[in-house]
Amino acid sequence: DAGITQSPRHKVTETGTPVTLRCHQTENHRYMYWYRQDPGHGLRLIHYSYGVKDTDKGEVSDGYSVSRSKTEDFLLTLESATSSQTSVYFCAISSSGGNTGELFFGEGSRLTVL
Amino acid sequence: GDSVTQMEGPVTLSEEAFLTINCTYTATGYPSLFWYVQYPGEGLQLLLKATKADDKGSNKGFEATYRKETTSFHLEKGSVQVSDSAVYFCALGSSNTGKLIFGQGTTLQVKP
Numbered sequence: 466d467a468g469i470t471q472s473p474r475h476k477v478t479e480t481g482t483p484v485t486l487r488c489h490q491t492e493n494h495r496y497m498y499w500y501r502q503d504p505g506h507g508l509r510l511i512h513y514s515y516g517v518k519d520t521d522k523g524e525v526s527d528g529y530s531v532s533r534s535k536t537e538d539f540l541l542t543l544e545s546a547t548s549s550q551t552s553v554y555f556c557a558i559s560s561s562g563g564n565t566g567e568l569f570f571g572e573g574s575r576l577t578v579l
Numbered sequence: 580g581d582s583v584t585q586m587e588g589p590v591t592l593s594e595e596a597f598l599t600i601n602c603t604y605t606a607t608g609y610p611s612l613f614w615y616v617q618y619p620g621e622g623l624q625l626l627l628k629a630t631k632a633d634d635k636g637s638n639k640g641f642e643a644t645y646r647k648e649t650t651s652f653h654l655e656k657g658s659v660q661v662s663d664s665a666v667y668f669c670a671l672g673s674s675n676t677g678k679l680i681f682g683q684g685t686t687l688q689v690k691p
Contacts, residue, residue, distance in 0.1 A: 469622075498679075500681075505683060506683060507668060507681040507682055507683040507684045508623070508668065508681040508684075509681075510678060510679075513678070523678070555622055555623070557622075557623075562677055564610070564611060564672030564673050564674060564676070564677045564678060564679060565611055565630070565672055567625045567628070568615075568623070568625070568679060569624075570622030570623045570624065571622050572620075572621060572622050573621075573622055
């Protein structure tokens with residue numbers, strides 16, 4: 466299995482509080498991604514990174530920010546959580562970019578915003 | 580823009596039945612196509628892929644052929660097992676954006 470660890474795996478928080486999800490990899494892969502999974506929507510890309518300090522927005526980036534200060538860590542931050550951000554969040558990594566290569570996924574982080 | 584459409588689920592089959600999950604796509608350029616599978620409580624994992632027209636991807640008894648003329652990449656398996664119960668995602672690797680675009684997923688339930 467690819468070495469990807471997401472933390473926390475489960476979190477319940479209140480509207481308006483900040484939340485940070487962490488993705489840690491031991492594969493030294495260049496590309497890292499954050500997706501959210503919601504019923505009826507499949508997986509939607511929030512943000513991705515193509516190197517240290519190099520990040521870009523995905524299709525549902527509003528309300529989220531990311532940082533990648535080291536190859537192995539990719540952080541997703543909700544500055545002020547809202548109920549619409551209740552979801553399951555998946556981190557993924559790739560050595561060659563998602564459009565041509567295989568993505569390896571973490572086990573997911575379930576976030577509930579009350 | 581590029582997009583992927585999958586047949587809606589859930590799909591319920593008896594063990595040893597034939598499976599087809601339809602997937603069609605819209606894309607400019609020359610995308611790669613993928614099927615990912617998600618077992619309960621887990622992240623997604625790659626099931627198979629095809630990188631150019633007429634390629635056939637296969638794995639674990641599943642097959643899909645990249646049909647450019649019908650813009651399709653349907654997933655098939657000749658005889659499903661209870662252990663195949665999962666959510667299946669069709670995905671397109673966009674040559675324009677460099678991103679992976681997922682369909683909405685199809686839930687498969689196989690009953691003994």
